[in-house]
Amino acid sequence: SGTSEKVDFKNQKNVVIQNQAYQTDEWTNVSPKILSYLGKNLHLKKDHPLCLIKDSIVEHFYSKYMKSTRTPLFAVFDNFSPVVSTFQNFDSMLVRKDHVSRAKSDNYYINESTLLRAHTSAHEHDLLKSGLDAFIVVGDVYRRDTIDSSHFPVFHQIEGVRLFNKKQLFAKSQDSYNELKIFEDGSLYTDKQACHTLEASKLVEMNLKQTLEDLVCDLFGKDVVYRWVDAYFPFTHPSFEMEIFFGGEWMEMLGCGILQQEILNTAGAKDSIGWAFGLGLERLAMRLFNIPDIRYFWCQEDAFLSQFRGCKNIKDINFKPMLSNQPPVVNDMSFWVPDEFCSNDFYDLVRSLDTGIIESVILKDSFVHPKTNKSSHCYSIFYRHTSRPLTKTEVNVLHNDIQTAVVTQLNVVGRW
Numbered sequence: 001s002g003t004s005e006k007v008d009f010k011n012q013k014n015v016v017i018q019n020q021a022y023q024t025d026e027w028t029n030v031s032p033k034i035l036s037y038l039g040k041n042l043h044l045k046k047d048h049p050l051c052l053i054k055d056s057i058v059e060h061f062y063s064k065y066m067k068s069t070r071t072p073l074f075a076v077f078d079n080f081s082p083v084v085s086t087f088q089n090f091d092s093m094l095v096r097k098d099h100v101s102r103a104k105s106d107n108y109y110i111n112e113s114t115l116l117r118a119h120t121s122a123h124e125h126d127l128l129k130s131g132l133d134a135f136i137v138v139g140d141v142y143r144r145d146t147i148d149s150s151h152f153p154v155f156h157q158i159e160g161v162r163l164f165n166k167k168q169l170f171a172k173s174q175d176s177y178n179e180l181k182i183f184e185d186g187s188l189y190t191d192k193q194a195c196h197t198l199e200a201s202k203l204v205e206m207n208l209k210q211t212l213e214d215l216v217c218d219l220f221g222k223d224v225v226y227r228w229v230d231a232y233f234p235f236t237h238p239s240f241e242m243e244i245f246f247g248g249e250w251m252e253m254l255g256c257g258i259l260q261q262e263i264l265n266t267a268g269a270k271d272s273i274g275w276a277f278g279l280g281l282e283r284l285a286m287r288l289f290n291i292p293d294i295r296y297f298w299c300q301e302d303a304f305l306s307q308f309r310g311c312k313n314i315k316d317i318n319f320k321p322m323l324s325n326q327p328p329v330v331n332d333m334s335f336w337v338p339d340e341f342c343s344n345d346f347y348d349l350v351r352s353l354d355t356g357i358i359e360s361v362i363l364k365d366s367f368v369h370p371k372t373n374k375s376s377h378c379y380s381i382f383y384r385h386t387s388r389p390l391t392k393t394e395v396n397v398l399h400n401d402i403q404t405a406v407v408t409q410l411n412v413v414g415r416w
């Protein structure tokens with residue numbers, strides 16, 4: 001059964017990843033299950049929907065944006081290792097030491113200074129430093145997150161960055177070139193950084209939004225329904241998210257904004273201003289092909305993959321979900337939680353035991369007992385396979401395995 005498998009590296013001195021040994025410490029929380037996703041590189045697998053969509057995004061950028069020398073403007077990188085330093089993932093992107101996004105509960109740490117990248121932004125600093133001013137990075141990213149049809153602990157992002165020097169930014173401007181400036185010693189507003197002039201900031205924002213609108217119109221057609229929402233990222237200001245209407249609700253597709261000037265200055269590009277975006281490939285593919293559940297991307301079944309094979313134009317694909325028409329089996333689980341407990345620990349444990357039959361997990365109820373002051377959580381686990389009906393036995397076996405593991409590994413007290 002699942003519980004007898006090793007689910008963590010707590011008692012090992014080293015963890016070996018891609019032939020390299022890393023010393024473990026109190027930060028180590030990667031599991032063998034998570035490490036088994038490394039090197040799968042779905043975005044590089046011919047005929048895989050994530051690869052098809054990656055190719056068509058790259059093709060869009062290659063054909064639409066050329067240098068004067070008729071070579072593509074954007075350099076593309078799609079095979080950087082997902083093992084990065086905390087400097088690359090956080091510090092280089094101005095994520096402060098105490099920022100919530102660094103939490104052990106949200107990331108897969110190999111040790112205190114090394115983790116599986118949580119976003120492709122982890123490569124921006126190195127690439128900017130190498131002197132590039134327009135590039136795209138594609139790769140697998142890793143996060144401890146909720147369990148539902150649009151979240152998976154491993155997903156894929158495309159990062160885009162473009163810088164402009166004064167000449168490039170104001171090339172089409174009517175005003176006399178000498179009077180236009182990118183930089184000023186000004187104030188911070190909701191729509192610009194203190195060091196940027198309003199006109200420079202607005203031009204870059206317009207270019208960013210136009211670039212992304214052109215991309216989604218190219219992918220989805222002109223009728224696509226999208227909206228811009230204000231957002232916050234430590235590495236951009238102003239920041240935005242684009243949402244697309246899908247399946248009756250708004251789904252967040254990407255985050256973007258004008259790069260904090262400090263990032264460019266540190267990387268040796270202090271005369272330029274620039275934008276960046278990070279986009280979830282699975283989310284785009286779900287909307288484009290009408291894929292109702294993110295687990296499909298990891299499915300080895302021919303019934304899934306064959307629907308994409310030999311495709312010439314991604315617009316021709318009309319995905320037929322194999323999702324069994326049975327409703328999910330819902331089983332609840334309640335327990336008293338210790339003080340240090342966080343929901344992501346539970347989700348991660350569930351992920352590590354899941355045999356591929358869990359669709360979602362929701363925190364249904366939580367309360368504090370008035371007399372004992374103890375907290376109780378109740379989770380509903382929705383069991384449903386992406387393509388076949390489930391047997392009662394397999395659901396019960398997994399549910400029991402989770403109950404056993406949550407008691408032995410997360411120190412909860414079961415209420416069953």
Ligand code: FA5
Nearest residue numbers: 119121151152155252253254255256276277278280283
């Ligand atoms: C980021 O990761 C930022 N690095 C994006 C960015 C880059 C902003 C550059 C500004 C400049 P966020 O955490 O929102 O932001 O993730 C970006 C996208 O990844 C989301 O919009 C969504 O499409 C996708 N995504 C996020 N979490 C998951 C998940 N668990 N499963 C699948 N897709 C996800």
Ligand code: MG
Nearest residue numbers: 241252254255
């Ligand atoms: Mg977001």
